[in-house]
Amino acid sequence: MTPLAGCLLVSSMLFAVGLAGALTRKSTILVLVGIELMLNAANLNFVAFWRFGPHAAGSTGMIFGLFSIGVAAAEAAVGLALILAVYRHTKTTELNQLTGGPQ
């Protein structure tokens, strides 16, 4: 198993953990945390291919990772602001109570 395969496995595991958390937890904040973990797993993929894989331009992987970090930060800020606004109106952050599904 080469280092590249090791990195890819780690990033797949991280992605799966993030997905499992986003699908099973009840609190909206933890769903957002799961989404951030998934984004980070994709970033790790990019860096692994930048370091080990064949590529044309020298630093494309790293540049993409950098922009991905920036976009994730903006998305986390706006998502958490939305959670705050929803909390002010409905006084809860639990997904069950927000969607009106089975309690």
Place this chain on the structure above:
Amino acid sequence: MLDQMFVLLKHWLLGYSPAVLQPAVSIFLTILPILLVFPVLFALTTVLERKGLGRMQNRYGPNRVGIYGILQPMADAVKSLTKEDIVPAAADRTVHFLAPLVLLAVAFVPYAVLPIGRNMIAANLDAGVLFFFAIGAISELSVFMAGWSSRNKYSLLGAMRAVAQMISYEVPLLLSSVAVIMAAGSLSTVEIVQKQAGFSGIFPHWYVLTPWGFAGFILFMIAATAETNRSPFDLPEGESEIIAGYYLEYSGFKFALFFLGEYLGMFAISGLGITLFLGGWSAPLPFLTWVPSWIWFFAKLLGLIVGFIWVRGTLPRLRMDQLMNFAWKFMLPMALVVVVSAGAWRFLGQGVMRWVVSILFIAVAYVLLARGVETRNRIAKRTYRFAE
């Protein structure tokens, strides 16, 4: 020879170790001075601070232990080691235990990128300044951990205030260093110091002697005071306000660890200020270059520490909303203007013109912003109110 004394000592000692262990021994020998020197400096600073504050407040400081109280840190160490370690019953034990450890670890790591002398740096990273700020940002989490795990409303309040303050003042800190990075063209601390090591006539090439550098240095030092929760920005830990804020529920050795972490952070950020603005280890005048480089670094560091103590004894504490207003409405625009001014300095050639343009940028921005902060967000003529 005296200048490279420690480097030669390290190489000599390295020669005595077996070849297979040499990387590990080399790393150990590089880290050991940092672990020894800065805690001793911390002990000295506690005495200096208490005596200095005492004199400024027209009283003697501690003067019982040793001549002029110089052995006071030993008494403090014995006290903090033998005090009972009380953990509140409702506290979250794991996080409560981990918070001072995380703070201490994060306080020691940034010293690796500070060039203490010529060829005396622990890790010559390509992105040294960014490393420093990244590790400094992690310390906010440890402050929050300390405040939250105590399950005490006052600690939590102190922790939230401290984290909000640290985040707000991080932006002017980073922006004023961006001006220096732009002028030096590199993020590596070694290169930044080397760019400032020349002399033109009798004046050194330090960035603090340029208009944007001077303004940037002042902004950096104000932001550094706020980042390390020192007075006048010490509302989160003010003794008369919130008892002790986020380290209220800590006693004995853990309290001493918090204290150590805070002072180490202060030294580290002063060290970065010296590296970025005051020329690192370079001498101030061309005929003084025979003095070893590490002596200049520690002399400048002591000067900045004395400055911190002086400011603590002189200025009153800022209220939380005044603090936040100051950061976002004055320091952030001012830091942006300093960056623009540094750019103008670089692109106008040598001569009087670039001095005039830089000073003009900074002066105009300062007057407008200071009036803006003062008169409640209306930039207006100064009005006077007299008592009837």
Place this chain on the structure above:
Amino acid sequence: MIRMSATFLILSAITLIGACAAMMLRGLVHCALAVAIAFAGLGTLYLNLGAQFLGLAQLLVYVGAIAVLIVFVILLTRGGESDATPLPQVALPLTGLAVAGCLFAVLAWAVFHSFAVHRAGTQATPATVRELGAVLMDSYVLPLEVIGLMLTAALIGAVIIAMKEKQDTP
């Protein structure tokens, strides 16, 4: 034959344990601190792989800003107080775990049946900050400007969404 270094294994173990703890712990603040550990582990993984600027940017942005933001919002929405509900918390938790497990199986199959297992190309790509800066100003200047615009929009948007609304008192 595993040819990965011990540091890589330790760092990835820390990251995965942090991520699993973040998704499994009961208290919200504990989850937030565990995900901060996962982010820090990832940052050090990037440093291990030689991406210096990216690793330090990850530490600065994710651990220093996003983790702190998550913690702030947890405290502002009183999440840490009432965590008495036991852990299977949605109606069908096993479905989520099964979906994630299937996804991981597919990805692992894809990795093992690709060229990655056979070819171990180690490119010595210099990644100095100076080169990154040159490339950002040269080929990637449009994404740079767009991300500046996007960050400004996100900043203003987040402030407006989270602002306290003015009370309409008669």
